[in-house]
Amino acid sequence: MTFSGLLVQLLNGLADASSLFLVAAGLSLIFGVTRIVNFAHGSFYMLGVYLSYTLVSHMGGTVPGFWLAVIVSAAVVALVGALIEVTILRRIYHAPELFQLLATFSLALIIQDATLFIWGPEDLFGPRAPGLDGSIEILGRQFPEYNLLLIAIGPVVLGLLWLLLTRTRWGTLIRAATQDREMVSALGVNQAWLFTSVFALGCFLAGLGGALQEPRLPANLALDMEAIGTAFVIVVVGGMGSIPGAFLAALLISELKALCIAIGTLQLFGIDFSFSKLTLVVEFLVMAIILVIRPWGLLGKPQAPSRNSHAAEAPLRGAQPKMKWAAGVLVLALVAVPFLRDSFPYAEIILVEIFIAVLFAASLHFIMGPGGMHSFGHAAYFGLGAYGAAILVTAWHLPMELALIFGPLLAVLGALLFGWFSVRLSGVYLAMLTLAFAQIVWSIVYQWDDVTGGSNGIFGVWPADWLSSSSAFYYLVLGITLVGVLVLRRILFAPFGMALRAGRDSDLRADAIGIDVKRIQWAAFVVAGLFGGIAGAVFAFSKGGISPEAIGVGRSIDGLVMVLLGGVQTLVGPIVGASIFTWLHDSIARETEYWKAVLGMVILFLVLLFPAGVVGSLTHFWHWIVARKKEGLNPVSIKAKEAS
Structure with a gap:
């Protein structure tokens, strides 16, 4: 590694920083x-990017035309954002x-998909910036002129935002709203x-x-996911709502x-370390370290509790006899599915996917609902369980039965480690730390070729011979899912579950009566990790x-969608949400x-129609009807009267 090579890489880093800052600054303002x-x-x-490609291709042949196209592209994006905020987001602020x-x-x-419809699936390469399409020599190496401009743009935008937020009335209102929206x-x-306007x-x-x-x-169509992940990291590391921090x-x-790219491969103590591979995970390592040491970020301030952090939670209640009978009938119907293969040939396949999704969602709901801990990285335990089982089968040549038992223990180890750090945080900080841990796991799996197969993965993970028929495997997955859901339910009604919910509702009161809240939450992370790992192990065998x-x-986002879609405050919610989401995903995709x-x-549509989730909203409506009937009133006439 030469000094000139290091300098050029660091200059490229400055150019990248300016672009990342623009995205992260917008996200930080909105949050x-x-x-x-x-x-x-x-x-x-x-x-x-897409709008700039189109406009620059038509009007960017000159320097004024190029920069006009860039500004117009950003303005159109701002207009789209404002329309979305007015028509959709304004309805869900509360x-x-x-x-x-x-x-x-x-x-x-x-x-x-709207982008896919307009511009197609192919990558689109736009023209270079007029007047800045050359390069300059720096210590014998060529450096693009356009990158030099990007390096300057970041500080200029930072200065303009500082002036806007500190020297204008509108900026004062923004800073005031950041501190206390209700008072504003x-x-x-x-x-x-x-x-x-802020959006x-x-x-x-x-x-x-x-x-x-x-x-x-x-x-290209992958830019959105790439950008949002890095933007979240920058906002959290810099401090939520802090523009200089971003x-x-x-x-x-x-x-x-x-720096990792510049170092490349370095030999330390006789071992070759590939620092270039760290580029996939270094940002999440930084975020994890910052969240553990200083959760509110480099230049941020501790966030006051949000309006929803102490929302009343309805107590969990055991199922009514009617619900138990309905659940029994549903289980019998699921048992009968293989006998109806001629009429529903695809039912077993989609139901196996639903069962795995149900167990995964139920394990995530265990810490989100009763535990009150938001996780954006539950896929880590799903993946550790899947890879644990796959490695035991392919490398250690263990039978499937033992792999299903011992494979998820790798997820338990991950939950023990990650949970110890995670339970010390709360709210969005906790969610971001779980995301960081999940991405670290993903990076290790993606790059550890000798053990995990790297980007190719591990294949040849098939069920045992006695499960060669699809019906036998179907019954196995159904049984594992039923046992997993029932065990999680039983834990929640045991003293441990009571203590977990007490810590969620009021950690101070729980601590005052002798409950070690953090230890209970840590144990809950381990339980959730175990069942998430079981879901991953079963998934590996279902897909081979x-x-x-x-x-x-x-995968983590899918789990969140399943839980939220069904309802966080209900035990049936994750089951219904996982079933709806998986069925919709499969049906629509085909x-x-x-x-x-x-x-x-x-x-x-479901979020706007059922703000408490499908099951939660229907439960609230049913309780409303029951309450009105007890009063001897007609619910339909009351609805009409309330509407008038």
């Missing part, structure tokens, strides 16, 4: 004021924060339009960051990545193998190329 964890923010970045995440996830699916509203400020500015910055990347990278974090992470794509961040958009619109 600081609206408190929405905007999962669709990466989609606005992607739109900026919904629980996780449901806001679910809504923005749906928007990300819709925007991605009480002072007569039009909170709705303040939110809209539009955040989208403008994301679109500008994407538009400026058009000469450097091709427009700039500092973007510099730190980009320079660390550049496991690969990194199956345990990425998308019918149309644009299945993500259709799935996103269905989920968005």
Whole structure:
């Protein structure tokens, strides 16, 4: 590694930092004021790249035309963002924060397929920036002129944002809303339009960051997920809502990545260490370290409890006799499915996928609902269980039965380690730390070729001979799922479950009566990790193998969607949510190329129609009817009277 090579890589890191800062600054602004964890923010970045490609291709032949195209692209993205905020997000500001995440996830699916429909699936390479398409020599190495401009843009935008937020009345209102939104509203400020303007500015910055990347990278449909992951990391590391913090974090992470690339492979103590491989995980390592040491970020401030953090939780109740009878009938119907193979030939396959999803969602719900701990990285335990079972079968040549027993123990070890750190945090900080741990697991799996097969994964993981028929494997998965769900349910009604819920509702009161809240939560993480690992092990045998794509961040998001779709505050919610989501995913994907958009619109519709989840909302409605009947009133006439 020469000094000139190191210098050029560090300069490339500065250019990357400017683009990342623009995206992260917009996300930080939106979160600081609206408190929405905007999962669709990466989609606005992607739109900026595509719009810039189109406009620059038509009007970017000259220097003024190129920069006009870049600004117009960002402005169009801002307009799209404002329309989305007014028509959709404004309706869910008072919904629980996780449901806001679910809504923005749906928007990300819709925007991605809309982009696919307009621009197609191919990567699109745009022209270089006029007047900046050459390079300059730095210590004998060539460095693009355009990258020098990007290096300057980041500090310029930071300065402009500082002036906007500190020297204008609008900026003062934004800073006030970041500290106390309710007080700003009480002072007569039009909170709705303040939110809209901030959301539009955040989208403008994301679109500008994407538009400026058009000469450097091709427009493709993977940009949204890539951008949102890194943007979340930068916002958390810098401090939620801190613009200077986002700039500092973007510099730190980009320079660390550049340094890893510059070092390449280095021999230490006779062992070759490939630092270039760390580029996939270094940002999540940084985020994990920062969250453990200083949860509120480098320049952030400890967040006050949100409006939803102490929302009343209805106590869990045992199933009524009617519900038990209905569950029994459902189980008998599932047992009879293989006998109806001629009429429903595909039923066994889709139901096996639903059973695995149900067990995975139930394990996540165990810590989210009764535990009150939000996890964005539950795929880590799913993946550890799957890879544990796969390695035992292929490398250690153990039979399937033993692999199903001992494979998930790897997930238990992961939950023991990750949970010890995670339970010391709460809210969005806890969620981000679980995401960091999950991405670290994914990176290890993706790059450890000798053990995990690297990007190719592990295959040849088939069920035992006595499960050669699809019906036998179907009954095995059905049995494992039923036992897993019943065991989790039994734990929640045991003293341990009572203590877990007490710590969720009031950790101070629970601690005062002698409950070790953190230890209980840590144990809950281990229990959830165990059953998540069992779901992963069964998945590996159902598919004949496991690969990194199956345990990425998308798996964690799918689990969140399942739990939220059914209802966090109900025990049946994750079962219903997992069944609906898996069935919709399979059915829509087979019918149309644009299945993500259709799935996103269905989920968005369900979120708006059932803000407490499908089961939760229906339960509330049923209780309302029962209460009115007890009063001797007609529920239909009461509804009409209330509406009038």
